[in-house]
Amino acid sequence: MKKNLVLLIPQMYRGGAERVVSRLSSLLKNDYNIKVVVFDDSRISYDLDCEIISLNVPPQINSTWFSKIINVVLRVYRYSKFKRTYQTDITYSFGDTANIINILSFGNDKKITSIRGFKRVKTGKNFTEKFITKPVSKFIANKSNKIVSVSELISYNISYHYNISKDKIITSYNGYDxxxxxxxxxxxxxxxxxxxxxxxxxxxxxxxxxxxxxxxxxxxxxxxxxxxxxxxxxxxxxxxxxxxxxxxxxxxxxxxxxxxxxxxxxxxxxxxxxxxxxxxxxxxxxxxxxxxxxxxxxxxxxxxxxxxxxxxxxxxxxxxxxxxxxxxxxxxxxxxxxxxxxxxxxxxxxxxxxxxxxxxxxxxxxxxxxxxxxxxxxxxxxxxxxxxxxxxxxxxxxxxx
Incomplete structure (x- = not known):
């Protein structure tokens, strides 16, 4: 019996991660029941071989911290509700904001997060990183069942800066047709x-x-x-x-x-x-x-x-x-x-x-x-x-x- 797989990403508008999701929706369709879930579907650049579901919670440009927190809570609520309906077995998320929603959402699904850029690993080198973004990123990494990176250097930095076992981190170079x-x-x-x-x-x-x-x-x-x-x-x-x-x-x-x-x-x-x-x-x-x-x-x-x-x-x-x-x-x-x-x-x-x-x-x-x-x-x-x-x-x- 096929497992229910969700590819979670903020949007499908251009970009490298979006291209990866497009590829996965096609290459994995014979082995999994796949749905792509986005926060906003107003702009789509890539073809998908599966249904796309929008949570209809787009990013708020130039918003306050309070508004951003409300935005996150709404996304978590709507995605948790979707997972119950779809009976999600695995959530594979792409990008910082998608990783946050993946980890904070409720459910018994396997949670796989991905880090696709060198600068996405927070080292705590300034005040904001030290007291906000690094602790949040470290929390997400620790709560993930698996973490996927796109280079060995990124994998090393995840393990070093977040004190994560190397066994939990998988390096997967991108694939090309x-x-x-x-x-x-x-x-x-x-x-x-x-x-x-x-x-x-x-x-x-x-x-x-x-x-x-x-x-x-x-x-x-x-x-x-x-x-x-x-x-x-x-x-x-x-x-x-x-x-x-x-x-x-x-x-x-x-x-x-x-x-x-x-x-x-x-x-x-x-x-x-x-x-x-x-x-x-x-x-x-x-x-x-x-x-x-x-x-x-x-x-x-x-x-x-x-x-x-x-x-x-x-x-x-x-x-x-x-x-x-x-x-x-x-x-x-x-x-x-x-x-x-x-x-x-x-x-x-x-x-x-x-x-x-x-x-x-x-x-x-x-x-x-x-x-x-x-x-x-x-x-x-x-x-x-x-x-x-x-x-x-x-x-x-x-x-x-």
């Missing part, structure tokens, strides 16, 4: 983009315009690259978040890069753009497990990535220990790592440092050295295939059982 990515990569790009990249060396990056993506580092590194390679152009895929993109627009103008940088916005099919690029660059100051980077690898793109926590080194140089610091560019087994960038946001055009120059040199080497470029194209696809749906699904079944 490589065949589908390759199929979609063959679609044609718009004429405007085609004209822009014609006879150029194309660098590409993808991700929402948020602080963690470190786009000021990418633009400054590209500025240095243009000094040594005037054929280089940069494509950036991703939607704006709270007006953050304006900072990148202004920096692009100040660096006089308008003719060499194209912002493409959010694209449902990013793979066709990966397919026409020469190198993918990840400039993040922190990550969880960088989906877009692995998808670019599936399109045989050579990778240059900052050694940010967490994800890139586990993907590009898995033999490198978690504690070893990358202090200079490293040509790894599956891609190139550069020392991690500063987390301090700095969109000032006159503040360009050695880290940007050295990153530009690595990018240029991948663009101009055909032997290295060809080697990393092969290695990228080889590594991407190791994150197949088959191996990922096997791990998810292990988690649920």
């Amino acid at each position: 490589i065949a589908n990515i390759l199929k979609k990569s063959e679609e044609n790009i718009e004429q405007e983009v085609s004209d822009f990249i014609q006879n150029k060396k194309v660098i590409i990056s993808a991700g929402t315009f948020r602080h963690e993506k470190g786009y000021w580092h990418l633009l400054k590194s590209f500025y240095e690259l243009k000094k040594i390679n005037d054929k280089a152009v940069l494509l950036i895929l991703g939607e704006d978040y709270n007006g953050e993109k304006l900072k990148s627009d202004l920096l692009t103008t100040e660096l006089k890069l308008e003719d060499s940088v194209m912002f493409l916005g959010y694209k449902k099919n990013p793979y066709k753009y990966f397919n026409v690029a020469d190198t993918y660059v990840l400039s993040s100051v922190f990550e969880g497990f960088p989906n877009a980077m692995v998808e670019a690898m599936a399109c045989s793109l050579p990778i240059v990535a900052t050694d940010c926590p967490s994800g890139p080194r586990e993907i590009l140089e898995p033999s490198l220990s978690l504690g070893k610091k990358v202090t200079e560019p490293l040509y790894g087994e599956f891609g190139c790592l550069v020392p991690k960038f500063s987390e301090k946001e700095d969109y000032r055009a006159n503040e360009i440092h050695d880290e940007h120059k050295s990153t530009a040199e690595v990018i240029n080497k991948l663009l101009t050295d055909q032997q290295i470029n060809s080697f990393y194209r092969n290695q990228s696809l080889k590594r991407a295939n190791q994150f197949s749906y088959e191996s990922w699904l096997k791990k998810q079944v292990e988690i649920l059982n």
Whole structure:
């Protein structure tokens, strides 16, 4: 008899966790009775192979602490009521707020929580973390039957900072439909983009315009690259978040890069753009497990990535220990790592440092050295295939059982 499984997530509007839920709803449908429960269904970007249930308790923007507490209580009440009706056996939650509702809701279901970003592990480094968010996060972790993370570094930090047994934590790298990515990569790009990249060396990056993506580092590194390679152009895929993109627009103008940088916005099919690029660059100051980077690898793109926590080194140089610091560019087994960038946001055009120059040199080497470029194209696809749906699904079944 199939068990009743709920995938609990705040919403299904874009994002990496939302994509994972979409995949799970399809891949697990033969083994479980699945329902996806969201707090708000006003915006849905992904297809689901199951029924979606909304608790109709959307987030309250700029609300008071009292309002937020009422919001949590209402979500807990409605989800607890739903669980009784559905006779839920397992709740698998994605994201901080979903994890809270999962743990606080009433019922005898197995509670699996997931932590998908390095910064989601609270270390208690400031007053708010020390006295509010870390104790809450630690409580949730201790009450979970299992905790799922997307990298070994995140798993280590959960165990260390929350004093959780390692046996309770499972590392599950994301899985990818490589065949589908390759199929979609063959679609044609718009004429405007085609004209822009014609006879150029194309660098590409993808991700929402948020602080963690470190786009000021990418633009400054590209500025240095243009000094040594005037054929280089940069494509950036991703939607704006709270007006953050304006900072990148202004920096692009100040660096006089308008003719060499194209912002493409959010694209449902990013793979066709990966397919026409020469190198993918990840400039993040922190990550969880960088989906877009692995998808670019599936399109045989050579990778240059900052050694940010967490994800890139586990993907590009898995033999490198978690504690070893990358202090200079490293040509790894599956891609190139550069020392991690500063987390301090700095969109000032006159503040360009050695880290940007050295990153530009690595990018240029991948663009101009055909032997290295060809080697990393092969290695990228080889590594991407190791994150197949088959191996990922096997791990998810292990988690649920």
